[in-house]
Amino acid sequence: MKQFNVLLAAFALIAAATVAAHNGGTAGTSAVTFRDITQQSGIHFTHNNGAFGKKFLPETLGPGVAFIDYDNDGWPDILLVNGMDWPGHAQRHTTPKLYHNNHDGTFTDVTHKAGLDVEMYGMGVAVGDYDNDGLADLFITALGQSRLFHNHGNGTFTDVTQKAGLSGPRELSTSAAWVDYDKDGRLDLVVGNYVQWTQESDLYCTLDGKNKSYCTPESYKGTAARLWHNRGDGTFEDVTQKAGLGEPTSKTMGIAVLDYDNDGWPDLLFSNDTQPNKLYRNNGNGSFSEKGVIAGVAFSEDGVARAGMGVDASDYDHSGFSSVMITNFSNQMLSLYHNEGKGLFVDEAPQSAIGRATLLTLGFGCFFFDYDLDGWPDIFVANGHIDPEIQKVQANVKYAMPPHLFRNLGKGKFEEVTSTMGSAFIVPRVGRGAAYADINNDGRLDLLLSTNGGPVYLFRNEAQAAAASNRSLRLKLVGTKSNKDGIGAVARVTSGGDTQTQMLRSGSSYLSSSELVLTFGLGQHDKADGIEIRWPSGQVDHLSSVAAGQTVTITEGKAQTSARPYAK
16 A cells, blocks of 8 residues: 655645535535444444554455345345454454344344354455355455355355365455356356465564554565356356456455446456556456556556555446546545546546545545435545554544545535534544445435444434435346346436436445445436346346335346335
8 A cells, every 4th residue: 555645745734724624614414414323233343453563464454344135035134354363362253243134223143143153364245146046145355265155045154165166265355246247147256366465474664764564565566366257056267367367466455347338248447556456348258358557547647556445336427337436545535537438537536526535535445325315326435544653654644534425416526525424424433344235224325334453333324304305216136047136237217307327236345245236316206217227148128117215126037026115
C-alpha cells in the first residue's frame, strides 16, 4: 500500500478544510438514517488479526463479511470472517461466525451447528451455488489454505476443499468472486492474491526510523490471481495460465465482475495495490485479454499506479454501461471511472465532490447501492488506515475514520451526506469489509461493516418523511439453463420512462459479499412498467406492469413464478 502520493500530499491541508466545510454543509435532518442495531440484534463478534507487536503484514488487511441466505427462507443470514493467533502465540480459539436471521430483527449464532467453527487466518468470502443444487455455498479466502464449504441444506456445511481439487495453493488470498466466465451454466471461481509473504520472510520496515511499522506491499513480490474452472462434477481445475490471467506482478485486493463493453460476456476487474489495476476482457473462448491501460483504469490521471483496495461497478448514470469505483490509499482519493461506452473510462473523481472528500481517507469496502430508493445508485465507502501510529508522520491522516456516503443527484453528480445519517454511523472506525442486504424484508438496503481487530457493525436503513414514500422492487433470479443463482444475468427495469440496469454479480467491495438479490428503487412510482432479464444462456424474459413493494422471483424461461410482499 503506497504511503504517500507526492503530487497530492501538497494539497492535504487545503483538502482537509474543504472536506470539513463540505461535510458541515450537509448537516441537518435526513430523510434516511442508518441506525446501529448490532447489540440488539444479538451479534457479538470481535475480529482477531493475531497482532502481538511484531506487525506482520496480513494483520492490516481483514476481515470480510457476507450476507447469505443459507437456509433459503428468504431472510439474509450473516457470515463473518475471522483470523487467528499466530503460531507460538496462541491464546484464543477464533473462527468464522454464522448468524441465522430470526425474522424479528435478531440473529442467532449457529456456527457450531453449521460446522463452520474451523480455525483459519481468514480474509474474504464469496457466496455462490457452485453445484446448482439450490443451496448457497461458501468460499473463504485465507492466508495459507483457502476453503470451500458445501451447503447440505439441513443447516450444516462440510469442508470439501480437497475433494473439490482446490487444496494445495497456500497463498495470501484476498477477495474472491463466483462467475460463469464460459457460460456453461456452472459457476467458476476467481480468487485474488496479494503478495508473496510468510511469517519467515517478514521484513523490517519503519516510518520514524526507530520503531518497526507495517511494510508496504512494495517490499514484497506480487503474485497472480487464480481462475478455477468448474468441471460440473464437484471439482475444479486451475485454468489461470490457459485463460491468460497469470500476471505475476499483480497485488490484488478487490475483484469486480462486469460486462464493460456490453458484449454479453463477463469481464474481470482487479484492483491492485501499488500495481496497475487490471481489466480483463472476456474473449468468449475461455480466454481473457488485459485492457486496463488501454481502457484507462490502470493508473491515476497522472500515470501513477495507486493503492487500489475495494472495487465495484454500476450503471450509476443510467447510460446503459457499467462504470467503476476503486478505493485507494490516503492522499490518493477514490477513483470513479466513468464508462464512455467505447471501451474507454475517464476518472471523474478529481473534478467532483467525491475526489475532494476522499483525498485524506483510506478506503476499503465500497459499493453502489440505492439507499434512498430514488432510482439512482449511491456510493458507500468504509474507511480506516493500516497503521495505528500514522498521525505521528501525517498529522492530517487518522487511523480510525468515519465512512463516506455519497448521494447520487443524477447527471453524474454526487453529494456527501455522511453527517446526516445518524450519530452512530459517523463514528470513526478502522473499517474494512462492507456489504449490503435487506435484513428485515422492508425493501430497504441495510449495511454490514467490519473493522480490523475490532467489532462488526450492523446498520438498519430507516426512512423518514419524504423518503418513506419511495418505493422499490426486488428481483430474485433462478437460473435453469444458466447457473442456479442467475449470476451474470442483466436486469433492466423501466418505470416512468427511465430505465435502470443491474447485473447480478458475486464479489465486489473488499473481501465481502452482498446479497444475491437485485433491489431497484422506483422513487414515487408504484410499479415497474417493464422488466427485461437477459440470462447468461442467452434466454431473454420479459415482464410488464409489476407492482412495487414486493420481492419477485423470476425463473429463467418461465418469467415470474412467485412474489412476496414486503414485511410491514
